[in-house]
Amino acid sequence: xxxxxxxxFAASVLTAALGIAAAASPGFxxxxxxxxxxxxxxxxxxxxxxxxxxxxxxxINAAGRNDCAVGAHSCAGQATQARDPNSFVLxxxxxxxxxxxxxxxxx
Amino acid sequence: MATPRAAGCRCEAxxxxxxxxxxxxxxxxxxxxxxxxxxxxxxxSENYLSGPAFAELLAIRNDYPVSLHSVGLSLGAAEGLxxxxxxxxxxxxxxxxxxxxxxxxxxxxxxxAFLADLLPLPLTxxxxxxxxxHVLRAQDALGQRILIENPATYLQxxxxxxPEPEFLAALVERTGCGLILDINNIIVSAGNHGWDAExxxxxxxxxxxxxxxxxxxxxxxxxxGMLRIDTHDQPxxxxxxxxxxxxxxxxxxxxxxxxxxxxxPSLDILLAEAARAARRLALLGxxxxxxxxx
Amino acid sequence: MPTLHxxxxxxxxxxxxxxxxxxxxxxQGEGAVAxxxxxxxxxxxxxxxxxxxxxxxxxxxxxxxxxAAAAARFIVASPPRSADLHEYDEAFPAFLATQPGITxxxxxxxxxxxxxxxxxxxxxxxxxxxxxxxxAALAPEAQAxxxxxxxxxxRLMTTSGPARAIWEAVLxxxxxxxxxxxxxxxxxxxxxxxxxxxVGGTIALHPLAxxxxxxxxxxxxxxxxxxxxARVPPQSAAAWLGAFLAQGFFATASLRRPI
Numbered sequence: 151x152x153x154x155x156x157x158x159f160a161a162s163v164l165t166a167a168l169g170i171a172a173a174a175s176p177g178f179x180x181x182x183x184x185x186x187x188x189x190x191x192x193x194x195x196x197x198x199x200x201x202x203x204x205x206x207x208x209x210i211n212a213a214g215r216n217d218c219a220v221g222a223h224s225c226a227g228q229a230t231q232a233r234d235p236n237s238f239v240l241x242x243x244x245x246x247x248x249x250x251x252x253x254x255x256x257x
Numbered sequence: 258m259a260t261p262r263a264a265g266c267r268c269e270a271x272x273x274x275x276x277x278x279x280x281x282x283x284x285x286x287x288x289x290x291x292x293x294x295x296x297x298x299x300x301x302s303e304n305y306l307s308g309p310a311f312a313e314l315l316a317i318r319n320d321y322p323v324s325l326h327s328v329g330l331s332l333g334a335a336e337g338l339x340x341x342x343x344x345x346x347x348x349x350x351x352x353x354x355x356x357x358x359x360x361x362x363x364x365x366x367x368x369x370a371f372l373a374d375l376l377p378l379p380l381t382x383x384x385x386x387x388x389x390x391h392v393l394r395a396q397d398a399l400g401q402r403i404l405i406e407n408p409a410t411y412l413q414x415x416x417x418x419x420p421e422p423e424f425l426a427a428l429v430e431r432t433g434c435g436l437i438l439d440i441n442n443i444i445v446s447a448g449n450h451g452w453d454a455e456x457x458x459x460x461x462x463x464x465x466x467x468x469x470x471x472x473x474x475x476x477x478x479x480x481x482g483m484l485r486i487d488t489h490d491q492p493x494x495x496x497x498x499x500x501x502x503x504x505x506x507x508x509x510x511x512x513x514x515x516x517x518x519x520x521x522p523s524l525d526i527l528l529a530e531a532a533r534a535a536r537r538l539a540l541l542g543x544x545x546x547x548x549x550x551x
Numbered sequence: 552m553p554t555l556h557x558x559x560x561x562x563x564x565x566x567x568x569x570x571x572x573x574x575x576x577x578x579q580g581e582g583a584v585a586x587x588x589x590x591x592x593x594x595x596x597x598x599x600x601x602x603x604x605x606x607x608x609x610x611x612x613x614x615x616x617x618x619a620a621a622a623a624r625f626i627v628a629s630p631p632r633s634a635d636l637h638e639y640d641e642a643f644p645a646f647l648a649t650q651p652g653i654t655x656x657x658x659x660x661x662x663x664x665x666x667x668x669x670x671x672x673x674x675x676x677x678x679x680x681x682x683x684x685x686x687a688a689l690a691p692e693a694q695a696x697x698x699x700x701x702x703x704x705x706r707l708m709t710t711s712g713p714a715r716a717i718w719e720a721v722l723x724x725x726x727x728x729x730x731x732x733x734x735x736x737x738x739x740x741x742x743x744x745x746x747x748x749x750v751g752g753t754i755a756l757h758p759l760a761x762x763x764x765x766x767x768x769x770x771x772x773x774x775x776x777x778x779x780x781a782r783v784p785p786q787s788a789a790a791w792l793g794a795f796l797a798q799g800f801f802a803t804a805s806l807r808r809p810i
Contacts, residue, residue, distance in 0.1 A: 160777040161691035163788045168683045170793025201753040203724040208673050209604035210310075210752075211282050215597070215636040216303030217489070217518045218328045218361065218375060241652045244614030245721050246659060248733040307637045307674035308703065309752070329634025335556035342634050367559040370630040373597045374590055376562060379577075383555050412586035413579040416552045449586075450579075481582030486589060 267319050272297045272356035272468075274510040275538060276531040277324070279517060285313045287524050292320060295531060297356070299324040299514050305353075306345055315352065324357040324468070324512070325350065329371065332391045332405070333364030333378045339371075343398050350399050357468060357512065359404035359437050360395070362388065362425065379414040380424045385431075392432040404467045406437035409445040409474075409487035421446070422460035435467035438508070440501045441487065441516075444494070445474050448485040454500055458507055466508050471497060471534060472516040490519035492530060501534075502541055510542030553577075566591050567627050598626045601636040602643060605670040608721040609647070609663040621650050637674045641667060658738060661714040662721070668706040668747045669718070669754050675704035680799035694776065698808070699801040701771040704749035707764065713740040715756055750799055757798060763791045767800060773808075 151159065206212055277297035280288070282304070287293065298317070302325045305314045314323070329342055350358060363375035378384050396403055407425060419427070425436060438461065447454040473491025476483045493501075493515070501513075515530045553561065558577075565572040568591055575583040599622045603610050610618040625646050631639045644667055647653050648660035680702065686694070713736055720732035744764035746757040759767060762784060769779035780788055795801065 156777050156780075157692055157695035159785070160695035160775075160780055163780060163792060164686065164694045164697070164776060166789035167792035167796055168687050170790060171796035172683060174793065174797035197753075199724055200722075201751075204722055204753055205673075207607035207722060208670055210673060211285065213600070213604055214282055214301060214304045214518065215601045215604055216301055216328055216373075216634070217597075218301065218326070218516075239651045240617045240620050242613035242617045242656065242659065244610070244612050244617070245729075245733055246612045246614075246656060248730060249612075249658070249717065249736050250656065250738065303635050306635050308676035309674070312677045331634065333555075335554070335559055339634060345635070364559060365634070367556070367563050369632055370563065371632065371634050372563060372566065372594050372630060373601070373636060374594045376559075376590060379555070379558060381555075387555060411589040412574075412583065414577055415579050416577065417579075479582065479585040481585055484585065484589065 267354070268322060270322055270354045270356040272322050272324055272512045274512055274542070276513050276515065276535040278515045278527045278531050280314070280317065280323075281518070281521050282310065283521055284524050284527075285317065288317050288321075289313075291524075293524060293528060295321070295528060297322040297324060297512065299326050299357075299516075301518075302327040302346055302349055303329045305349065311349070311352075318353055322356045323353055324359065324514070325353060325355040326406075327358070327360045328375065329365065330360050330391075330395060331363075331365040331371070332360055332388050332395070333362065333376075333384060334366045334391075335364075335387060336367060336369070338391050338394060339366065343395065347398050347400075350401075357404060358399055358401060359406055359468065361406045361408055362421075362428075363408050375408055377408070377410045377412055377414070380417040380419045380421060382418065385419065385424060385427055389428055389431040392428065392434050396432065396434065402433060402435055404435040404437045406439050406470065407442050407446075409439070409442040409485075411449055411484065411486075413450055420460075422457050426460065426462050426465075429462050429465040434465070436461065436465045437468045437470055438466050438504060438511075439470035439472070439516075440504060441470065441472040441474055441493070441497050444497050444500060445485040445487045448476075448483070455503055458500070458504055463508055466511055469501065469504065469511050469513040470516050471501060471513060471530075472518075473497075488519055489516055491517075493533070498533070498537070502537060505537060505541040510538050513538060566594055569627075595623060595626060598631065598636070598639065599623065601631075601639045602626075605637070605639065606643065606663055606666045608666055608718050609659065611721045612659050612662060612717070613653075617652065621647060621653075624650075637670070643667070658712045658714065658717060661711045661742070662717050665708070665710055665714045665718050665745075665747075668708050672704040672706055672747050672749045672754060675702075675749060678703050678802040681796065681801040681804055683796070686804060693806060696806050697776045697804045698773045698806070699770045699776075700773070700803045700805070702748055702799055702802045704747075705771060705800055706747040707745070707768050707771060708747065709742060709744050711742040713737060715743060715745060715758065716740065719756075746798075746800065748799065755798065762787070763794075766791055767795055770795070770801070 209215060273296050275296040277299060278295055280298040280300045298321050300314055300323060305311050327346060330338060361375050364378055365372050365374060365376055405428060428434060429436065443454050443457055446452060471493045472489045473493055475486045475488045477486050513534045515527060515534060517527060564570050565574050565587060573583045573587055599619060602622045625643055629640060629642050629646060644660050644663035647663050653659050717736055720729060720736060723729040723732060743758040744761055746759055746767060748755055766779060766783045769782060
């Protein structure tokens with residue numbers, strides 16, 4: 151493709167893409183619409199519970215991970231600390247068991 | 258409820274000599290919706306470097322003066338300050354326009370490993386030189402005086418040569434910094450090391466005190482007896498209130514923060530604690546300066 | 552007498568109980584072990600909690616005990632490099648992949664790698680998505696020379712195996728649905744080329760065809776539109792670019808070269 155054709159092709163792609171984007175989310179045509187606003191048009195009630203759960207899992211609203219307090223874990227007994235993490239081996243035992251039935255794959 | 262402001266208009270930065278509370282993530286929505294009647298708030302800087310949290314602090318800042326309290330600068334680190342962290346704090350300060358900025362007498366980093374705690378400093382001439390150098394650098398970068406908070410400590414070092422209040426006084430003299438007097442930390446450290454808490458107060462430079470902190474702590478039975486642990490997960494204890502009253506008589510009123518970081522209670526409970534502090538500020542804060550002149 | 556630097560190195564090593572050093576010779580008075588234990592517990596507790604907040608799906612997959620043990624090893628081997636614990640830590644997925652019990656379950660490390668992208672997307676700065684009006688008004692030569700800048704939360708990554716399906720299944724709040732979806736996971740499913748971004752306060756994951764992924768990467772890397780189009784099947788270009796724009800992949804576009 152020549153330089154001129156390359157430019158014209160790019161411009162036509164962008165024009166078509168802008169049309170597609172506007173059709174996909176009508177508010178897109180507005181300058182600088184926030185993602186939040188765009189999302190609101192599509193979000194259903196069912197999503198809201200899932201979103202809240204996700205946000206909580208990653209500590210977005212609930213946990214200050216950088217704090218100056220000594221946490222309650224410092225009131226934990228000596229026993230936890232004395233245990234050498236390298237001195238024993240644990241096997242994963244959570245939701246992975248629902249996936250692979252608790253069986254280790256060979257290798 | 259605090260008076261709502263005109264859109265885009267930010268309230269002034271100055272922190273008044275009244276009771277404030279720590280801004281905590283679970284309360285952001287309540288702050289936006291209810292505009293609680295509290296005079297000022299303090300935020301842990303490192304919790305507000307991420308995008309969504311920063312955006313929320315920026316919005317809340319329109320209605321409340323903000324104090325920025327940092328835990329990650331590691332002023333006592335022999336290897337020097339983390340440049341990137343200082344730059345991020347500088348940007349946060351520029352955007353938020355805090356009325357106060359503060360850090361701790363502690364260290365947390367060595368060999369570029371950040372250990373996520375306020376670790377104890379041996380109090381020596383070498384430490385003093387290092388901390389002073391870093392305080393000067395931080396004040397220069399951030400463009401204002403910072404307040405240094407007395408730490409809660411669980412051990413002391415045999416090779417320390419300077420008692421903690423004298424160390425803080427020397428730091429003030431060398432750098433022009435101010436102090437946060439954490440009343441709870443004095444009670445915790447005094448309990449752990451056998452200090453006289455009131456005597457500790459008496460050895461601090463009055464003019465440097467810029468803020469009081471009040472918080473809760475726990476006691477834990479160990480093989481050496483009771484250790485006090487600075488947990489920030491309780492109401493303020495009776496002996497802390499008592500020492501606070503002594504401090505008010507000695508130093509006069511200062512911005513006073515209720516610091517409750519773990520097992521965070523409802524906003525109403527925090528505001529009630531702040532009200533207890535406010536009552537004492539009102540009753541005992543007056544006359545502090547007069548006592549000074551006598 | 553140790554220098555402050557020597558002391559701090561020693562203290563760091565002593566934070567690991569396994570080191571056997573309780574600093575008894577430099578600590579004043581009695582009870583060095585009990586006193587040091589407060590700091591040991593606090594460092595371990597704070598950093599474990601931070602890891603748990605950045606890798607919650609991984610923690611669900613391996614269970615609390617295993618996660619705590621792996622975290623404790625990681626904290627010793629690889630403490631934070633930054634005082635902002637939202638950034639702890641990019642190296643955790645690769646570390647996890649070396650742990651006993653995980654080597655035979657590579658999908659767990661793959662989910663952890665996806666989680667890292669998710670966590671960083673959640674913490675990224677806020678920015679409005681690129682609006683259409685300005686772009687449409689440009690002359691064709693300018694449109695061809697446009698360089699897009701990715702939204703701060705956009706992460707383009709390749710997953711191995713069904714990491715996305717597992718991540719979605721584990722974080723499903725409805726118990727029955729979660730169990731069903733977990734049981735239905737096909738571990739032999741291929742990996743994906745994925746766009747991760749934060750939209751409306753939550754996470755959107757967009758699996759992309761490899762060529763669409765390469766197109767998005769080229770644009771996000773700052774190539775001009777004309778340059779990036781050179782690698783795209785012409786008949787797909789407009790649809791793909793339209794989808795990227797609609798989904799908020801880009802925050803700004805300019806004619807200037809990136810620095």
